[in-house]
Amino acid sequence: MTLDQIQTPAALIDLTRMQRNIARMQSRMDTLGVAFRPHVKTSKCVEVAQAQRDAGARGITVSTLKEAEQFFVAGFSDILYAVGMVASKLPRAMALRRAGCDLKLVVDNLEAALAVAQFGREHGETFEVWIEIDTDGHRSGVQPDEARLIDIGRALHGDDTHHGARLGGVMTHAGSSYDLNTSDALAKLAEQERAGCVHAAERLRDAGLPCDVVSVGSTPTALAAQHLDGVTEVRAGVYVFFDLVMCNVGVCTTGDLALSVLTTVIGHQVDKGWAILDAGWMAMSRDRGTSKQTNDYGYGQPCTLNGAPLDGYVLMGANQEHGILANVDHPDRDIAAHLPVGTRLLILPNHACATGAQFPAYHARSEDGEVAVWDRFYGW
Incomplete structure (x- = not known):
């Protein structure tokens, strides 16, 4: 895969x-x-x-x-x-x-x-x-x-x-x-x-x-x-994945985060500068652990597929299956051109444990781009 x-x-x-x-x-x-x-x-x-x-x-x-x-x-x-x-x-x-x-x-x-x-x-x-x-x-x-x-x-x-x-x-x-x-x-x-x-x-x-x-x-x-x-x-x-809370604590950088959520742009609210994603809180979790820290990442930090953060943009809102991505400091009125429908992004999570818990399996990607599926446990 x-x-x-x-x-x-x-x-x-x-x-x-x-x-x-x-x-x-x-x-x-x-x-x-x-x-x-x-x-x-x-x-x-x-x-x-x-x-x-x-x-x-x-x-x-x-x-x-x-x-x-x-x-x-x-x-x-x-x-x-x-x-x-x-x-x-x-x-x-x-x-x-x-x-x-x-x-x-x-x-x-x-x-x-x-x-x-x-x-x-x-x-x-x-x-x-x-x-x-x-x-x-x-x-x-x-x-x-x-x-x-x-x-x-x-x-x-x-x-x-x-x-x-x-x-x-x-x-x-x-x-x-x-x-x-x-x-x-x-x-x-x-x-x-x-x-x-x-x-x-x-x-x-x-x-x-x-x-x-x-x-x-x-x-x-x-x-x-x-x-x-x-x-x-x-x-x-x-530590095995790290997350944005750990970035704020100061023990890692975003370049160390090994877990992310792969998502797709499914629409826009251009007048608001929003891109709508198919990853809401059911994918990212409700965890807002960075909200009381120095840097508030909303529901997660958007990145390109090569892992580079989209500076200034955060997943600012989340419904059950919809995520709202925006530049919180400088509203992007051209966001539909910058991130057209179908664009795939990675979202770095606030809390790796909570985000991982939303999924039955991981997709583990090696350096050569090959992807394996690894099952994840559920329940008590």
Whole structure:
């Protein structure tokens, strides 16, 4: 398949850029001396995860049990399910472990820890569980100095041989890094993330509890960290494609973005300076993550088919199946001549994870122009 044979809208992967992004992150982790466990929720695609593993990644991180099941079938066995566990999901987790999957679970509260241990005891299973640490107040987790950290650890680590759970380590995610945009601020948060998670691990060990794994990571902090003393592994996901939010954060340029949406001009509103595209929010997603950042890209940045941005133009509006492209600073009254009906463009997304989720498959384009179709997972 070639580009002109693809029906639009379509999710397009630039393989040259993707491989460059993978190599950059893996090289960074190798230099820092830590294992790298990519978060595959961004792509939810076996071929992408295989490229990450081929580059040196060890294990994967998932955000749903459906991902864990699908990737296990595809040959990935070292899997961290990095969303807080609840009792209702334990049968699926047990089925994966009994099939041979080295599945790790995450908790951040005593109730969940007790539920995992009890379920394991009742079914003769021992779940490996990591405790989520809150190092930046962004979302979930136990703060490093909270007393309940030790209570959770003890609930997971019993002395009897059939306790049902064992404490494998701690993990954290500095999601607030997405709100930053300077190298100094990112480096400072990366150190805060590292120090907080290491401190939590030390507290558990001082209490006589095991804590082999210290897992940290977000794409910005992974790329900004100056050292990772005490850390055993790093997780990051969106780096594989990057996106416009990451451009605003300052960890990539538009030339690094490996995911775009292929779209076609289907009409115009000449008096308004608009070109109408066949890619609306059902293709781009509703994510407007750049709206609070330095550069607001609307619903995405239009580019030519060779990836060159159309300076001054953005996807300023989106209905379900219609996108509105315009030059927001200088209305283009000749837009029908500049971008006639039938013109094909690429739209760079605000949030690669959200845009990828709109499509059942990717069209992966190699440097020689050949296009392969790669399936993408759905569901929970």
